[in-house]
Amino acid sequence: MGCVADTGWDTEWDTRWDLGHGTGTQDGMGHLVGQRGHGMGHGMGRGLDTRHTVWHEMRRNCRGNPNCLVGIGEHVWLGEIDENSFHNIDDPNCERRKKNAFVGLTNLGATCYVNTFLQMWFLNLELRQALYLCPSTCSEHTAGEGVPKDKDYEPQTICEHLQYLFALLQNSKRRYIDPSGFVKALGLDTGQQQDAQEFSKLFMSLLEDTLSKQKNPDVRNIVQKQFCGEYAYVTVCNQCGRESKLVSKFYELELNIQGHKQLTDCITEFLKEEKLEGDNRYFCETCQSKQNATRKIRLLSLPCTLNLQLMRFVFDRQTGHKKKLNTYIGFSELLDMEPFMEQKSGVYVYELSAVLIHRGVSAYSGHYIAHVKDPQTGEWYKFNDEDIEKMEGKKLQLGIEEDLAEPSKSQTRKPKCGKGTHCSRNAYMLVYRLQTREKSLTVEVPAFLQELVERDNCKFEEWCNEMAEMRKQSVARGKIKHEEVKELYQRLPAEAGSPYDFISLEWLQKWLDESTPPKPIDNTACLCSHGKLHPDKICIMKRISEYVADFFYRRYGGGPRLNVKALCKDCVVERCRILRLKNQLNEDYKTVTNLLKITVKGNDGFWVGKASLRSWRQLALEQLNEQDEDAEHSNGKMNGNAQNKDELSEEKREEEEELNFNEDIVCPHANNITLLLTVDTWSRFWFSLPNAVEKSNIILEREGEENEALHKMMASEQKTSLQNLFHDKCRPCLGSWPQETDELYIVSQFFVEEWRKFVSRRPTRCSPVSSVGNSALLCPHGGLMFTYASMTKEDSKLIALIWPSEWERIQKLFVVDHVIKITRTEAAGADPESALYTSEPKLCPECREGLLCQQQRDLREYTQATIYIHKVVDNKKVMKDAAPELNVSSSEAEEEREEHKPEGEQDPDFNQIMHAFSVAPFDQNLSIDGKILSDDTATLGSLGVIPESVILLKADEPLADYAAMDDVMQGEGDPQALLG
Secondary structure, eight states: OOOGGGSOOOSSOSTTOOOSSSSSSOOTTSSOTTOTTOOGGGOTTSOHHHHHHHHHHOOSOOTTOTTOOSSSSGGGTSSOOOGGGGOOSOOGGGGBOOTTOOOEEOOOSSOHHHHHHHHHHHTOHHHHHHHHHSOOSOHHHHTTOOOOTTSOOOOOSHHHHHHHHHHHHHHOOBSEEOOHHHHHHHTOOTTSOOOHHHHHHHHHHHHHHHHTTOSSHHHHTHHHHHHOEEEEEEEEETTTOOEEEEEEEESSEEEOOTTOSBHHHHHHHHTOOEEEOGGGOEEETTTTEEEOEEEEEEEEEOOSEEEEEEOOEEEETTTTEEEEOOOOEEEESEEEOGGGBSSOOSOOEEEEEEEEEEESSOTTSOEEEEEEEOTTTOOEEEEETTEEEEOSTTOOOOHHHHHTSOOOTTOOOOOOOOTTEEEESSEEEEEEEEOOOSOOOOOOOOHHHHHHHHHHHHHHHHHHHHHHHHHHHHHHHHHHHHHHHHHHHHTOSOOTTSOEEEEEHHHHHHHHOTTSOOOOEEOGGGBOTTSSBOGGGGGGEEEEEHHHHHHHHHHHOEEOOBOTTOBOHHHHHHHHHHHHHHHHHHHHHHHHHHHTTSOOOTTOSEEEEHHHHHHHHHHHHHHHHHHHHHHHHTTHHHHSOOOOHHHHHHHHHHHHHHHOTTGGGBOTTSOBOEEEEOHHHHHHHHHHOTTOOOOBHHHHHHHHHHHHHHHHHHHHHHHHHTHHHHHTOSOOOSTTOOTTOSEEEEEEHHHHHHHHHHHHSOTTTSOOOOEEOOGGGBOTTSOBSOOHHHHTTTTGGGEEEEOHHHHHHHHHHSEESOOOEEEEEOOTTSOGGGOEEEEESOBOHHHHHHHHHHHHHHHHSOSSOEEEEEEESOOTTTTOSSOOOSOOOTTTEEEEEEEEOOTTOOSOOHHHHHHHHTOOGGGEEEEETTEEEOOTTOOTTTTTOOTTOEEEEEEOOOOSOHHHHHHHHHOOOOHHHHHO
């Protein structure tokens, strides 16, 4: 191994400092760094074309060789380059709307379901025209003054938001627009996907309520005309035949698909007759009593737009959550509703106009898209947020959407569909339009809305022009950079015997990277503690010609420059020394392995810990590496990567505490975990680890015997002096104060327990207790944390009372940090019960109050506790004010169980109780101490449920009507509740 430590020092870069394990073939950094002929492409004298050919033969860079300049990113610039490769900005025309294409809507996170409904409503021409007729609330618009150009238009109502969105969807030049204003006005959470079917119902109700205030009847009644139909709940008494009818409006028909294959079957089930018998009998006003009856739904009138909701998302009683039904449902493009109508006269033939699709297997996630027919051309389009695809011909195509579902072995095969029919397992809403021969409407955008659209189109054109100009500039910069790289790369290698510089490989790669403009050169990370080039950093540096280096520093700046004299001689010498020591360590390891087989005779030897023996080689290597690390850390200001000195010294101290060799020679209990080595073997250890703890056999045995004898003597003396305390006999009690003394001392119970462990067991197995730590019983101000009354009750387990005579002996045997004493003062002739008790130090009222508050808080806020759930059948006792009786008989209690709250878990919810008792959340009635627990969002602490409490569970009988259960789960709420 060649090394400059043994020869003269030359500033020229040559083979005389070889950091490897050989000469001329290898080195410690990947190559023999002194080969002058190893230039760009391993052939410095050849031209650019030759080098380019060599690059194809060797594409990877030799990172350990500073002379190798191949594969650093130059291939991008060699040869001819297409102008399009200089574009780092997408073509703005890709954002332009194509001719005769629809405009998409941006997905704001989880708003794809909103986008599908907006596109479907936009293609309802009657609804769009009515919204355009709705007057704006802005005075500038109504007065005919137009929209002020000095401020952006901000819609104020839901109708204005829809107007503006529809106008942009109709005449915008953008490929897609942003519906964030509309979504924000509804108060929707863009990160949470809501129930799409529920959103449709609530928004229609909101829109109807908003338009009901308009004076124009075409605007006011548009929702009723387009979407509203009527049906009647007809109930017939089986006794007298009386028929009662309850007429109701509907905006969509909710059809159950479970167990059905065709849409017509779903409609038939929706209208089927239901028997009212048993507990569900009907009260007949004619009979004036409950009678068996039949009930069914009769369709009275249908709207122009018939929305059919397929109930794909149903409640699962077993899991307590919604699930998706992946049932195939067949439906036709023409739907004749006449067989389902009460009055057969009229036109009831409907054409399919939209199919709303949910991709995904879960009811709580997935993606929504819409297939909608253009009412003017009859062509089908697939709306998928920003992307809109026109179907071939004029046919609806759902095949691709059905293939996107998650594969499953249990999937049912897709049924065959005839001409004009389709089937889907992902469709959740079908929209039919009444068939008519009338021509479709031509809807024009109002003038003030068109002005807003044109203003937005102007902004879009300005943006396109800016992007186009930026693209031109990037092409110009790319061409300049291309010429620069071609010229400089040819002159990048340093010729033999000519001046050169070292430069960071990372910076060179960034210079050749067209996507990131190069920053000033920064070589500080490659410096050693002496401010010169660190030899270990050569692998991340490249040697370039002085001409190119002058150009780089002139153009980009930075530094410091690392020229031919930059390599640090001191670091190279130290590096060679460490390499020698590592080689010597390898030889010592082999020697020690053989020496360990020799048995030590007599006491002439040294003891070494078994753990240290296993890791001595690793410890020696780490000590060698620490010298390099210390040198790097001392250069903290220079390279900018060193840590704070205090942090480093702390880390170093921790490592020393963990890694000191042979400190495990004696365990904390003075038991040896060691092996006896020969003197020759130990000398090998000492050479590699000079700081090792030296313990000869004789010294170690003597120290062990002395420690064991000392511990035994201490234990015996302490046990004799404090015999009653050790056996817990004749102990004083605050509840019945002893008459023979007016003073008692206090120590922590923890001290007593630890001391008893040391005395009762073998003293060599436990560490001796040397001090009495009473600071745990005091507050930060030095005051006592407990009152006399509390120490007689709940806090008695934290303290131990000491007789005055015992206290004198404790002070001699142990170091006492704080003296705590209680004094009893009794007036002459007074009642003993009126005695006064004072503590020293005195009670700290503030900290005592804080301790009590914390204890109360712990009762309300806990993460590890046991709560008992007691299930009863008879709830007569549940509502009583008194505490519930736990010792119920077998007739009263169906079962009793303990529910243990898992570690780290929050309050148990209804689902946990459901799995424990097989009672669904909606059937659970919980109470404690006669108080009903009805707030689902409350925590146990806020409800007054403390650890070890007993909660009574009364289960409702399950409903026989599953449809009624679904109604309870869905509920009826304010439309603003979900939208807000």
